[in-house]
Amino acid sequence: MKLQLVKQTQAELPDFLKDLNSEQQKAAATTEGPLLIIAGAGSGKTRVVTFRIAYLLQKGIPPHNILALTFTNKAAHEMKERIATMVGNSTSSKVWAGTFHSIFARILRSEAENLGYTSSFSIYDSDDSLSVVRAVMNTLGISQQQVPPQGVRSRISSAKNQMIGAQRYANEAGNILEKQTGQIYQEYEKRLRLNNAMDFDDLLINMINLFNNFPEILKKYQERFRYIHVDEYQDTNRAQYIAIKMLAAGIHRNLCVVGDDAQSIYKWRGADIRNILDFQNDYDDAAVVRLEQNYRSTKTILQAADNVIGNNRKQLAKKLWTDNPEGAKISVLPARDDREEADMILKALRTEMNENFLAPKDFALLYRTNAQSQALEDALRRAAIPYTIVGGLSFYKRKEVKDTVAYLRLLVNPNDSESVLRVINEPPRGIGATSLQHIRTYADEHNISLFEAFTTANQITTIQKRAAGSAQTFASMVQRFIDLKPDIPPTELAVSFIEATGLLRMLKDENTEESLDRWNNVQRLLSNIAEMSAREENPSLEAFLQQIALVSDTDEADTTKNRVALMTMHAAKGLEFPVVFIAGMEQGLFPMGRAENNAEEAEEERRLFYVGITRARQKLYLSYAERRFRFGELIFAQPSRFIGEISEELLELKVGNMNYQQSTPRKKPIDVTIIRQPFFDDIPKEDFFSQVPPTSPKLRVGIKVKHAQFGVGTVQALSGEGSKAQALVYFPTVGKKHLMLEYAKLQIVG
DNA sequence: ATCCGTGAGCTTTTT
DNA sequence: GCTCACGGAT
Numbered sequence: 001m002k003l004q005l006v007k008q009t010q011a012e013l014p015d016f017l018k019d020l021n022s023e024q025q026k027a028a029a030t031t032e033g034p035l036l037i038i039a040g041a042g043s044g045k046t047r048v049v050t051f052r053i054a055y056l057l058q059k060g061i062p063p064h065n066i067l068a069l070t071f072t073n074k075a076a077h078e079m080k081e082r083i084a085t086m087v088g089n090s091t092s093s094k095v096w097a098g099t100f101h102s103i104f105a106r107i108l109r110s111e112a113e114n115l116g117y118t119s120s121f122s123i124y125d126s127d128d129s130l131s132v133v134r135a136v137m138n139t140l141g142i143s144q145q146q147v148p149p150q151g152v153r154s155r156i157s158s159a160k161n162q163m164i165g166a167q168r169y170a171n172e173a174g175n176i177l178e179k180q181t182g183q184i185y186q187e188y189e190k191r192l193r194l195n196n197a198m199d200f201d202d203l204l205i206n207m208i209n210l211f212n213n214f215p216e217i218l219k220k221y222q223e224r225f226r227y228i229h230v231d232e233y234q235d236t237n238r239a240q241y242i243a244i245k246m247l248a249a250g251i252h253r254n255l256c257v258v259g260d261d262a263q264s265i266y267k268w269r270g271a272d273i274r275n276i277l278d279f280q281n282d283y284d285d286a287a288v289v290r291l292e293q294n295y296r297s298t299k300t301i302l303q304a305a306d307n308v309i310g311n312n313r314k315q316l317a318k319k320l321w322t323d324n325p326e327g328a329k330i331s332v333l334p335a336r337d338d339r340e341e342a343d344m345i346l347k348a349l350r351t352e353m354n355e356n357f358l359a360p361k362d363f364a365l366l367y368r369t370n371a372q373s374q375a376l377e378d379a380l381r382r383a384a385i386p387y388t389i390v391g392g393l394s395f396y397k398r399k400e401v402k403d404t405v406a407y408l409r410l411l412v413n414p415n416d417s418e419s420v421l422r423v424i425n426e427p428p429r430g431i432g433a434t435s436l437q438h439i440r441t442y443a444d445e446h447n448i449s450l451f452e453a454f455t456t457a458n459q460i461t462t463i464q465k466r467a468a469g470s471a472q473t474f475a476s477m478v479q480r481f482i483d484l485k486p487d488i489p490p491t492e493l494a495v496s497f498i499e500a501t502g503l504l505r506m507l508k509d510e511n512t513e514e515s516l517d518r519w520n521n522v523q524r525l526l527s528n529i530a531e532m533s534a535r536e537e538n539p540s541l542e543a544f545l546q547q548i549a550l551v552s553d554t555d556e557a558d559t560t561k562n563r564v565a566l567m568t569m570h571a572a573k574g575l576e577f578p579v580v581f582i583a584g585m586e587q588g589l590f591p592m593g594r595a596e597n598n599a600e601e602a603e604e605e606r607r608l609f610y611v612g613i614t615r616a617r618q619k620l621y622l623s624y625a626e627r628r629f630r631f632g633e634l635i636f637a638q639p640s641r642f643i644g645e646i647s648e649e650l651l652e653l654k655v656g657n658m659n660y661q662q663s664t665p666r667k668k669p670i671d672v673t674i675i676r677q678p679f680f681d682d683i684p685k686e687d688f689f690s691q692v693p694p695t696s697p698k699l700r701v702g703i704k705v706k707h708a709q710f711g712v713g714t715v716q717a718l719s720g721e722g723s724k725a726q727a728l729v730y731f732p733t734v735g736k737k738h739l740m741l742e743y744a745k746l747q748i749v750g
Numbered sequence: 751a752t753c754c755g756t757g758a759g760c761t762t763t764t765t
Numbered sequence: 766g767c768t769c770a771c772g773g774a775t
């Protein structure tokens with residue numbers, strides 16, 4: 001359907017809205033004023049929002065006047081894609097659709113100077129901010145033994161999410177722990193500023209600061225965003241709530257929030273369920289639409305979900321119903337231990353595949369904690385069933401990848417001392433802790449950044465000549481590439497810089513299986529830059545760094561491949577599968593131990609279970625183990641009380657037919673670290689679903705190739721093998737270029 | 751300066 | 766079972 005600039009009245013809705021039920025239509029067509037859409041699980045929420053945006057576009061609203069905020073990149077992508085199929089890609093790509101963090105980062109990047117940052121500020125993820133906390137504690141002389149840095153970080157983060165600044169926190173601190181946290185918090189903020197860096201929470205808070213301090217800027221964005229959509233509104237925290245409120249308080253007031261209080265599962269991250277419960281108080285003229293028809297699940301599954309959530313007190317009134325058939329009963333799989341649990345799941349999975357002609361991609365294995373994935377993985381791998389793990393240990397959190405990112409940050413933001421410290425001895429450069437300490441002191445005293453101190457290290461009398469020498473060598477190496485930056489494309493800059501740092505050589509020289517893996521990961525990150533460069537109109541290192549700071553593996557999970565999906569229930573929100581297994585239904589694990597005596601937390605766990613149940617379309621399995629390994633120790637547990645909250649007639653117990661052999665040795669997987677990486681998409685060799693990677697056609701001297709940036713050129717020479725393979729190509733536009741074949745995706749044109 | 755062994759704490763969930 | 770800080774040895 002193409003965009004038509006035709007004025008429509010509400011009475012004559014465009015045809016495509018007729019595909020919606022009457023409530024959905026109302027939600028999509030109520031475009032003016034505040035609107036609360038209470039959307040139960042499986043009620044077509046995403047569909048309604050995309051239709052609504054398509055409708056706005058069709059009415060002639062310019063796409064850049066529409067804002068859609070989501071929590072995950074995945075949700076944003078999906079929304080964009082679906083809008084694209086309705087109105088075309090050129091229009092949909094101009095809609096401001098993205099996560100809170102990425103949209104705000106984008107705005108902040110163009111307004112950064114107003115807040116005393118440069119536009120190339122670094123974004124610190126939670127690991128980065130943890131190391132800042134550690135460093136601060138070191139300088140303040142607070143023992144990490146007595147005060148766990150992790151706890152400090154999370155207290156700081158939750159203070160930030162509640163809009164409590166460092167000064168105020170310190171003032172209001174009651175006990176010693178809070179006083180120390182306050183002290184660290186203040187220093188932490190100072191250091192981030194000095195580093196020209198923001199953490200995740202700052203992206204929200206600085207947005208509000210910007211709006212508060214610069215009313216004309218606020219006005220600009222209020223006018224730009226005529227129509228605002230917020231997905232998963234129940235998961236917004238205080239800062240997000242305020243930012244939205246400010247944006248929507250302009251002349252337009254067209255704020256549409258979508259959510260389901262029953263699916264609020266991020267309280268631990270500062271989400272405040274009151275935001276959705278009180279929406280009608282905040283906007284007394286708000287229209288309310290309830291989407292209560294479920295199109296996803298069987299009656300049985302929905303009934304079970306309803307049984308469970310009925311045990312929670314705080315809820316918005318709604319009643320989900322469905323026209324779908326009764327469906328199969330919910331199977332309960334009782335196992336003796338986690339290994340048997342995995343075997344039983346596998347057996348059931350195979351039966352489903354055979355009897356109902358289902359493919360791997362029709363299944364999801366859900367669990368409470370990532371650690372549980374291992375037993376399930378082992379079983380799937382042994383059975384040669386392809387699987388993919390969503391989330392877990394992230395590619396971007398791996399040491400070598402973070403090191404590479406830290407190096408690249410230096411090119412963009414040399415003031416980022418955290419990154420300097422991170423990479424200074426990767427590879428070792430002979431600048432030890434003592435020298436480093438002296439340089440830092442010097443930098444502090446002279447009020448210059450660490451990098452500047454490196455540049456002038458020969459003037460630091462407190463360190464040895466040799467250390468000063470290597471510090472300067474390092475600094476001038478970095479500086480050389482900073483100077484090159486304006487002149488060469490980001491991919492080339494990054495590749496040659498990382499080469500020059502010696503990181504790659506260090507990993508190569510170590511020559512262990514592990515280090516070669518790491519080497520691969522670094523290459524992989526570099527080729528991501530190449531990919532982005534080929535895709536974007538104006539590729540920049542800044543944009544790339546911002547992007548990867550805000551993505552997670554969850555976003556990259558490729559659900560199109562034919563694989564069983566393994567993930568936490570948190571990660572599964574928004575997804576659906578014909579058959580769902582929820583593993584580890586045990587007291588102490590789900591609900592989690594600490595939630596057992598805490599009513600609020602127990603309710604959140606229950607909502608999480610609700611989310612898990614409602615992912616299933618046809619069939620749900622619940623499994624538990626009487627004992628399992630946790631912390632390398634055997635733990636005994638009772639079945640989860642959540643199972644008991646489902647009425648008995650919906651359940652059936654599967655027992656006795658497992659012919660389980662106690663003697664099966666628990667063998668350690670050959671290479672757990674690799675297997676656990678979702679990024680590798682590793683599946684057993686004998687996997688018949690896997691695809692053979694496309695072999696590249698033969699490159700030879702004299703042949704014409706096409707490069708994403710440089711256009712068509714002629715190959716002059718070829719050298720190196722495998723990942724080191726290079727081509728010397730002559731481009732009429734830019735001259736001769738040495739290109740790594742792995743990054744430069746050359747197309748052969750003749 | 752760097753390597754290596756030890757012990758403590760940890761994991762619930764993530765932008 | 767894994768990661769990290771710390772301390773002592775090289």
